[in-house]
Amino acid sequence: MDLSFIFVQIISGLTVATFLFLVASGLTLIFGVVDVFNFAHGSFYMLGAYLGYQIISYWHVNFWAALFLASIWVGILGMAMEFFFLRRIYGRAEEGGFQILLTYSFILIIDDVVKMIWGTEYKTIERPAGFSGSIKIGSAILPSYYLVIIIIGLLLVVLSWLILNHTRPGKIARASAIDREMLGILGVNVPLTMTTVFGIATALGGMSGILAAPLRSVTPGAGIEVIIDSLIVVVLGGMGNFWGAWVGALIIGEVNSFAVAYVPKWASLFNYLS
């Protein structure tokens, strides 16, 4: 067995895993804290990519500044969705059904809005300046942009763990997942916490969208394509668990990577077996 190829596939798997994790991180946060399964999370991912495209291509802003701006905008849109719509269904009988209906309808609405603004043609963003090349490690090639993605993914998982476990806002967020009523009695503004967490989660979705845009096609419908795999990651990692999501994504990424190399005919199946 060729060791350098195994190393290459491990890195490939890690890259695939990091993208899966980036999308799933927001999803798991919303599920863990707000207790909503946001089917439209993929649409915020897509929106991030389109906003990134708009900011970079039309306003000629640097990629990293665009990453920041687009994520903030998507976060604000996410907060608006929570404030104006989701808030109306909290605590209703059959809330789960309403959640599916409402968040699914947002997939259709966001898809149509994107189509109206940017059309149906595929859009692309170039890789940021300085990260278009690759690094050679032995005989293995690693595109430098992928390395950035892997580092961002790791930073995100450590940072979110630190915030959720060792800061007061993080503890409040976790507490609101357990007992909102008690938290309210203790004087915490629970609705504001929920809106903020929803905003952060959708901003993470938007951020992963713009980070993925230089490597994928930006097109209407792109949101639905990422949501299924992200759902598997969230379930595998435990809802609301960042480390779990990262490990879940890693398992899927690596299993898939080696299945592609050694049993290509059955590679798709291995996502579900893992």
Next chain:
Amino acid sequence: MSKKFFLVFVTVFLAVCFIAVAGSQSYAGAKKEVLIGALYPMTGRAGLYGKDSVAAVEMAVNEINSKGGVAGYKLNVLFTDSKVKPAYAVRIAKRYILEDKVNFLFGVVSSGVGLAVTQVSKKYKKIFIGTDHASTRLTVDNFQPYYFRVSNNTFQSMAAGALYLKDLQKEKGWKTIAFIGPDYAYGHSQWDELQYNLKRYGVKYKVVGVYWPKIYTPDYTSYITSIMKDKPDVLVAGFWGGDTVAFIKQAIPYGLFKKMIYFHPDAGGNYELMSAMGDELPLGLILSARHHDNWPDTKLNKEFVNKFHKLTGRYPSYAAEGAYAGIYAIAYAVKKVGNPNDTAKLIKALEGLKIKLPEDPEGFTSYMRPETHQIVQVQAIGVTVPNKNYPPATRMLGKWKVYKAEDLIPPMDYIKSHRKK
């Protein structure tokens, strides 16, 4: 009193409805129109194909109607989003036939939807003009007499591909091949038909890898590194749309295109790829599609492309020309028969279809093959070269190699053996 008023109101209301319905029926009867029920995707990744098709249909219909229509009939097209869902498209096709009373079913981008709608066409004996979907199964394995396709299928692309690879082997002496394509009928047909045609044209080769990612796979990294381990001389790709864009973008930083010949003869050369990738698109990729905006260099093709651009503000993807051809095929048949209602005669007329299309080079006219109801066309395969005449694309195809239409169609023994299965 109020009861009386209510009764009067209901009577008047019903009378008005009756008059309106009767009026509209007599109006429709007097209007003399060819009613076409079109199904195209308007959402998701395939939405671009749908939008381009609709624009081209409207262009063709306006051209024909502004000249007075055909045989005294005006063309009228109903459009519905197919949602790329076979079961939904079947419902709409039935509604078109039973409620709207269309004369023709029309359109469809996905082969999966096409295979479902052709069953409706067969059951209700209603002619279905296929304009874009490429699976050979519709004209070979699942052939039925009411179906006609007016754009090339995957067999024709793969036959042209095999001939190109044969020439390329003489030039570059390639020996090994790998294939990657979406894991559904469209991808598998391409690989089977390429192998069949390579054998048919006596090309010797060794397969070093075959990969089947799901359609719409967002991340091809593991496939790319695995293909690079296989070290094929030629990588044949069978993607369409955004999957092509994603694969190429992700393969660039690995230097894949410097290490092997990238060959993508069915949908790789669609304009959408050039417009999406701009300067990022590597030079020297060997691609083709069912229609090219810059080939052939004929008056008809230039007029088609420029008119489409003027109307929509963008250059057409290949789906547009297929839809445009479909409307002209209907006009041809109705003109021959003199009305849009005599299905048996319309089938005969379409079987003898000869039609000059934008994609036909000088000296060639597309025609229908009666045995398969598949249009027979020339195919040109090109290489990505710098060209800024079709913005936002900065690369287009050039260095064309053109393959004779008759060499690209499946032989009768192939058709017979597949229809037996």
